[in-house]
Amino acid sequence: MPTNTPLKNDLILKALRGETTERTPVWMMRQAGRYLPEYIALRNKYSFFERCQNPELACEITLQPVDIVGVDAAILFSDILVVPQAMGQEVQLIEKIGPLLPHPIQTLEDLATIKVPDVKDTLSYVLEAIKLIKQELNGRVPLIGFAGAPWTVFCYMVQGKGSKTFDEAKSFYYKNPILAQQLLQMITDTTIAYLKEQVNSGADLVQVFDSWGGLLEPDDFLEISFKYIQQIVDAVKPLAPVIVFAKGAWFALPEMAASGASGLGIDWTIRPHIARQYAGDNITLQGNFDPAKLLAPIPEIKQSVKKMLSDFGPTRHIANLGHGILPNVPVDHARAFVDTVKEYQH
Numbered sequence: 001m002p003t004n005t006p007l008k009n010d011l012i013l014k015a016l017r018g019e020t021t022e023r024t025p026v027w028m029m030r031q032a033g034r035y036l037p038e039y040i041a042l043r044n045k046y047s048f049f050e051r052c053q054n055p056e057l058a059c060e061i062t063l064q065p066v067d068i069v070g071v072d073a074a075i076l077f078s079d080i081l082v083v084p085q086a087m088g089q090e091v092q093l094i095e096k097i098g099p100l101l102p103h104p105i106q107t108l109e110d111l112a113t114i115k116v117p118d119v120k121d122t123l124s125y126v127l128e129a130i131k132l133i134k135q136e137l138n139g140r141v142p143l144i145g146f147a148g149a150p151w152t153v154f155c156y157m158v159q160g161k162g163s164k165t166f167d168e169a170k171s172f173y174y175k176n177p178i179l180a181q182q183l184l185q186m187i188t189d190t191t192i193a194y195l196k197e198q199v200n201s202g203a204d205l206v207q208v209f210d211s212w213g214g215l216l217e218p219d220d221f222l223e224i225s226f227k228y229i230q231q232i233v234d235a236v237k238p239l240a241p242v243i244v245f246a247k248g249a250w251f252a253l254p255e256m257a258a259s260g261a262s263g264l265g266i267d268w269t270i271r272p273h274i275a276r277q278y279a280g281d282n283i284t285l286q287g288n289f290d291p292a293k294l295l296a297p298i299p300e301i302k303q304s305v306k307k308m309l310s311d312f313g314p315t316r317h318i319a320n321l322g323h324g325i326l327p328n329v330p331v332d333h334a335r336a337f338v339d340t341v342k343e344y345q346h
């Protein structure tokens, strides 16, 4: 059973409800990972999926940034690609290169090799990890669950590897829309069941990562990506707040703001006041510090963070990066980012 210890720090949940908080809350996308020496030490001993599948290891890695950097939320250590794995597709993580899916989905026959699984069975290790993390956190900060948006997961399932353009995934959709829609719906159904179980196991809120939504033109984004994200928001929002992060898809902020999500992640290529104009006043914005700016000298980081905080204002903002933290960021720079947010007085 999930533990129901009351949260000692619920700043992020308050911000998602639009309540006034004593300061802006902060966490960093991909905060559990490769810039932390404590993570590298575990990486040298266990393979990527061993780290994901062993609840004790996943718990330890999830807690590292809370202890070391002092963020206001933990995010489950896992990956968006455990979903295709659970659906029956082989997924490898090649060190220093990235994901490899040796049998990409390209035909009707390929589609027949995958299924919508029982997530309580195939992803039970994630649910076990969540229960353990909640216990170990003991209410210190909320736990964020997550999944990839169907379009982003589809990109990897069809392209078979990372890409700057995901041209094969796009052309698969444009050439075989019916088949592609079937696959997107299967991913959506799996993701809905998966996120609901994450919440049942103890996740306090969830984030949907659409890392490649911005590769689509605006109308296609709505049809190929957002339509499925909307189904996820509809299904999960009665259980927990949902943050949607569709990188590069600033053009769809009005539609996303009307989705029922509690928060929208934005990247660094849009000014906060424009994002606010597009999204309206009734939704929390999350972001949008350029992750590469964490490589600047600390005084410059502090100055830029203060500007970001002042631009977003005191309410309905969760400070974060505009995408995941880079592996070569020094830990004290990450800490400077977090500390500057915590010290800032609006």
Ligand code: CP3
Residues within 6 Å of the ligand: 028, 029, 030, 031, 032, 033, 034, 043, 048, 075, 076, 077, 078, 079, 080, 081, 093, 095, 096, 097, 098, 099, 146, 162, 209, 211, 323, 324
């Ligand atoms: O945010 C966190 O700290 C929680 C853990 C987390 C990971 N992946 C762990 C991971 C989360 C939220 C993700 C999400 C994820 N995974 C996304 C969406 C967010 C984004 O950054 O766009 C995507 C597209 C993936 C797919 C993926 N997994 C890629 C492209 C890679 C290789 C490149 C990279 O970013 O590291 C992975 C591997 C991966 N997932 C690592 C980690 C810590 C690195 C593995 C290692 O070298 O130890």
